[in-house]
Each structure stands twice: as C-alpha cells, then as structure tokens.
Amino acid sequence: MTPVAPTDRVLDLFHGVRLTPTQRRIAHSLVQHAASAGYLSAAEVAELARVSQPSVTRFAMALGYDGYPALRRRLREIVAGGGAVPAPASGPAGNELQRAVRAEVDNLHQLAEQLADLGRVTAAGELLAASRPLPVLGLRAAAPLAAYFAYFAAKVHPDVRVLDTGGSLLADRLEQARAAGASALLAIVLPRYPREALDALREARAAGMSVVAITDSPVSPAAEYAEIVLPAAVGAQLVFDLHTAPMALAMAVLQAICDAAPADAQRRLEEFEQSATRRQLFVG
Structure with a gap:
C-alpha cells in the first residue's frame, strides 16, 4: 500500500x-x-x-x-x-519534466480515489442539468477549462453560457443568466484565485443560485461560496501550473450531467450527429 x-x-x-x-x-x-x-x-x-x-x-x-x-x-x-512516498515503479525520479508529469499522474490517482464516492459529483450533475441556462464561470487560468467544458456541455444541454471575462460585463452576464432562469452555476476557480471570480460567486449565491466549484483544494477561497466543492490538485512543478486533474474532473461532472437526464442527453447527441453528418463537419 x-x-x-x-x-x-x-x-x-x-x-x-x-x-x-x-x-x-x-x-x-x-x-x-x-x-x-x-x-x-x-x-x-x-x-x-x-x-x-x-x-x-x-x-x-x-x-x-x-x-x-x-x-x-x-x-x-x-x-x-506517514512515511515517504516511494519513487515510481517505472524507475528513478528523472528530469524536471518527468517529475512534473509523474506528479500529475499522482494527482490523477488521488482524483480516482476521491471519485470512489460519487455522491458529490452526482449531486452536482443533477443541479447543473436542471439549470436553464447553465452559466460556466472560468477567469484567467481557468478560462480555457471553462471553454473546453462548455464546448462539450452544449451538445447535451440546451443553453450553456461561458463567463470567461471579468469587469462590469461579468456582473451583467451573471444577472442576465439569473433573469433567464439559471438556478445553478459551475465555477472553475484555480490558483491564483481571481478576486473577480470570488466576487461573482458571492453575487451568485446572493441571487439564490447554487454554486458548484471545481477548485484545487477543499480549503481554497472558492469553498466559502460553493454549495458543492469538487477538489482536484493542480500541478505546481513547472513555471506554470498543470491542470490535468481539474480538466478530468470537469469531464466527470459533464458525465454526471448526462447521467442526470440520460434521455435528453441522448436525444441531443443524436440530433447533433445528424446535423454534423448533413453539414459534413468532420472528415473521419
């Protein structure tokens, strides 16, 4: 062990x-x-x-x-x-890049163990699947993850709105989503935690929205405002952070959204495939 x-x-x-x-x-x-x-x-x-x-x-x-x-x-x-963590079975620690990748493997193993209990992810999927529209918040380093999640989520959810820019427009778009009927918000908040992201979470909760937060730690600043906190460790071995585990967790949440409304998800996927075939979107 x-x-x-x-x-x-x-x-x-x-x-x-x-x-x-x-x-x-x-x-x-x-x-x-x-x-x-x-x-x-x-x-x-x-x-x-x-x-x-x-x-x-x-x-x-x-x-x-x-x-x-x-x-x-x-x-x-x-x-x-607790003792020390042994070196990987594949061999010595290796160079800096190898150590960084192996640390990401460890982060994924930790996430896999965490997902043995599906309670929080399942609850998050149900909250997010029921929200019309579904706002997805991700600022600065988290913006690409929010866009990646939203790209696929739009195939199974009728109205996904990416909130990836700060400033006064962020508050406007959050208010617009709430006025349109949004009941829940998915927030991806990663180090270094943008103040605007935390302000948006505070405003979302004040407006009565449930917040599901994908963040790097159960004690990150985002946890204060989230109804459901889903942690996934961020790799910090290189000059810039690695977000392998948070991205994997985001896709696990999307799977939970599909599982929360399987008939609707399947219907929308079939409609997309028919449209993609008709428009010849892909070559393979």
Whole structure:
C-alpha cells in the first residue's frame, strides 16, 4: 500500500471544519508546505499566508487546539508518522519534466480515489442539468477549462453560457443568466484565485443560485461560496501550473450531467450527429 502523502495528511486536519476566509488562507499555506509545516513558527506561517500572527493562533484554536504550539506538534506527528512516498515503479525520479508529469499522474490517482464516492459529483450533475441556462464561470487560468467544458456541455444541454471575462460585463452576464432562469452555476476557480471570480460567486449565491466549484483544494477561497466543492490538485512543478486533474474532473461532472437526464442527453447527441453528418463537419 502506498503511504499517504504529507499533503493529504495535513489536509485531513481541516476536513469537516468550517473556516473563515482568513483561516482558509492559513490552511492552504500549510497544505502547500506540508513537509515542513511542523517546523514553521507562527510568525513564519503568518508571513506565508499574509495574515497576522494572532490569526494563526485563532486558526489553531478553531481546529480545537490550545494554541499554535499544540497544532505544530500535531503537524510534526502526522507528517513524520506517514512515511515517504516511494519513487515510481517505472524507475528513478528523472528530469524536471518527468517529475512534473509523474506528479500529475499522482494527482490523477488521488482524483480516482476521491471519485470512489460519487455522491458529490452526482449531486452536482443533477443541479447543473436542471439549470436553464447553465452559466460556466472560468477567469484567467481557468478560462480555457471553462471553454473546453462548455464546448462539450452544449451538445447535451440546451443553453450553456461561458463567463470567461471579468469587469462590469461579468456582473451583467451573471444577472442576465439569473433573469433567464439559471438556478445553478459551475465555477472553475484555480490558483491564483481571481478576486473577480470570488466576487461573482458571492453575487451568485446572493441571487439564490447554487454554486458548484471545481477548485484545487477543499480549503481554497472558492469553498466559502460553493454549495458543492469538487477538489482536484493542480500541478505546481513547472513555471506554470498543470491542470490535468481539474480538466478530468470537469469531464466527470459533464458525465454526471448526462447521467442526470440520460434521455435528453441522448436525444441531443443524436440530433447533433445528424446535423454534423448533413453539414459534413468532420472528415473521419
């Protein structure tokens, strides 16, 4: 059995705990520095998370500890007790690019284990399938993923609207979707988390829409505004992030949308294929 990675063991500390946005920033910083988390002072954690040192103390108490020293002892215990993750069976660690790709493989394995429980994905599919129209939010780094999802979702859903630009137009388009009957929003929110994306989630919830968030961690800032949080780790080994697992999760959500209304999905797919054949869209 593969030992649990330090990141996962630290993340387990926060499951089921309702954290404030500031506390989520602290938790996210500890997850990002899982291997050394148990050796950081409160001041160092505060600097990493860009919060005050008293906020770190309050964070530890929110988790049920007397103060940060007690939490730090626990962090040392869980990191030291889990052992190291072995090198891949395929051979040595390899060069930087190989390590980055292997880390993405690990992220996909983690996502596969997470999907053993289909409850949240199934619930997300039902919410999104019922929304007419279906707005899909993705700003900055998440914009290509939102467009990729929407391209395929439009084949099985009658009205998919991509929200991939910020500014005042984003609020306009969100209001228009709600006025047209949208009951749910799919938001893809990835590091570095755009402030406009979080503002849009806040506005969507205030307007009565359910929010399904695909994000990199259960303690990401998007979690505060989402009814259903679907995490998928982002690769951070290269200069720019790798989004392999979030893209796979997005397509799993689309599968859940199809499963929520299989007859409608099949009918729309058949109609598209007939249209594609008539217009000779593809050569193969």
